[in-house]
């Protein structure tokens with residue numbers, strides 16, 4: 001029995017290691033799985049950027065996205081984009097719920113992490129860190145991959 005347990009444990013550890021290697025696209029924090037954090041390259045010295053990510057909650061209790069921060073921009077905020085009087089507007093999203101066994105998706109034309117006052121351009125293929133703070137899972141350093149200028153995320 002003890003042998004079997006040891007074997008299972010070893011298998012689990014190696015499996016976990018493999019998963020991490022196979023998909024740098026996926027990060028875990030407590031019950032949360034953060035999938036494919038990405039941004040777009042900033043053309044011609046644009047000073048703003050946006051970060052998108054899918055956050056899955058595999059736990060039995062809800063969590064909340066409280067805030068975002070980064071070193072790469074003067075100001076980092078979680079935003080909500082919406083249509084108001086036929087105009088695209090965006091505003092601070094406030095606290096966002098991630099239901100138990102549910103998900104919160106940050107995607108173009110919807111929720112996003114807004115980077116304002118970028119200190120350097122975002123270049124395709126580069127990665128940078130955005131820190132997300134959750135009510136339950138705490139702070140998570142999200143590794144963001146910079147995609148193409150016109151990336152809409154469909155191909156991922």
Ligand SMILES: [Cu+2]
Pocket residue numbers: 050079080090091112113114
């Ligand atoms: Cu925004």
